[in-house]
Amino acid sequence: MTRSAVVVGAGVLGSSVADRLARSGWSVRHVEALAPGHVRSGSGDESRLIRASHGADALHTRMSRRALELWRELDPALVAPAGVAWFARREDGWEADSEATLTACGVPCERVDPEFLFPSVRTDDLAFTLLEPEAGILHARVACRALADRAVAAGAERIRAVARPDGERVVLDDGRVLEADVVVWACGAWMPALFGDVLSLRITQQDVFYFAAPGAWATPGVPGWVDYDGAAYGLGDLDGRGLKVAPDVDGPPFDAETGERRVHPEHERFAREYLAHRFPALAGTPLIGARTCQYEITEDTWFVAAPHPEHGARVWLLGGGSGHAFKHGPALGERMEAWITGAEAAEPRFGLGPRSADTSLRTIGEL
Structure with a gap:
């Protein structure tokens, strides 16, 4: 008997689940108020490391390594x-922990001289630079749409509507009521x-900026980069949009x-x-574009992926x-299928219970 699902939301997480379930033979209805990858979606923009x-x-x-494969x-x-370069300001900081974990997980990485990676780079405040040569830059908005479109190609029905929960049902703004074996919000x-x-989620405003840069700053060529202790990341000029900070x-x-x-302004x-x-x-180079999106932040910056306490696995x-x-999107969609079907136990740290404050997964800083 074919199992059925309603997935509400066509951002990268919702589209990953709809795609995975549809390709596994589920009858899927994928509900989105706007469009997959729309401009108001979270942590979006045109590119993501x-x-x-x-x-x-x-x-x-x-999980991130698996998502890259998918x-x-x-x-x-x-x-x-x-590739992605990490500017380490300490010998024993987050990048050193990453280096050890990457090596243990079989993910290639190496310490490099950043002056060979960037046309101009300041290094006097760096302990070392770690390169993930197999990392990359995702065309994020296009990728989100590609996931949602593959779900449709696999048989999912895309429904454009505003939805609200009603117990285990989904009520649409046109009056329709959707029911299924499983609903994913x-x-x-x-x-x-x-x-x-x-x-509990905090919604915060996050801005990205694009600056004019000469051709030598094109990506690929110039890698993506992250300064964990400096609370910044970016990439070179991808597709002529400018250098991203x-x-x-x-x-x-x-x-x-x-x-x-x-x-x-800050x-x-x-x-x-x-x-x-x-x-x-690039000091003083013109700003040529900017984008505002938002993050949906948990207390410990781990995902929420859990059954509703009043409705169980439905x-x-x-x-x-x-x-x-x-x-993580496609890999998390893959794992969600296993958790929904009961093939695997859900990840307990993605649950709905109390969480301790921890921002170690983000390159977070203060103004």
Whole structure:
């Protein structure tokens, strides 16, 4: 007998689950109020770093590595083979933990001279630079749509509507009521309004900036980069959009439904100052673009992927990307299928219970 599912939300997490279930033979209805990969989706933008480094955390290291394989299986062109460089400001910091974990998990990495990677780079505050040569840059918006479209090609029905929960049912704004064996709610920044009684998420404004750069700064060529202790990440000029600098500071509270998507002045100041500090040749280069999105942050920055306490295995909540969703999406969809069917026990740290404050998975800083 064919199993049925309703998946609400067509961001990367919802699309990953809809795609996985549809390709496994489930009857899937995929509900989205706007469109897959829309401009208000969480931790979106046109590009995302896909890397395995997660400090000492082997679970996320392996899951991100698996996601990279699955993105490339979907379409090799979705991932630009650029590598990702980590600027380590301490010998015994997060990057050293990552190096040990990557090695234990069989993921290639090496310490390199960053002056061979970037046309201009400041190194006097660095202990070393760690390169993940097999990491890459995901064309994020396009990749999200590709997942959702593959789900449709596998038989999923895409429904454009606003949805709200009614016990184990899904009620649409046109009056339709959807029922299925399993309902998965993956609504990103809209989750607190729907399920704030059982989960805790902070929604913050995150801004990314694009600066003019000469041709030598093109990516691939220039790798993606992360400065964990400096709370910033970015990449070179991918597809002519400009060199990307993204402050990973904890942004102000944000309402994804009503918020004006204007970049925060302090975020822009941070990005300009970081660019001048790390890549001196680009100091004062013009800003040519910017984008505001939002993160849905859990207390410990681990995902939420758990059954609703009142509905058991019939209703699942999936979210809390905390900026990590694209690094793990397809792999998390794969695991969700196993958890939903009972083939594997759900990951307890993704549960709905109390969590201890921990931001170690993010390159988080303060303004």
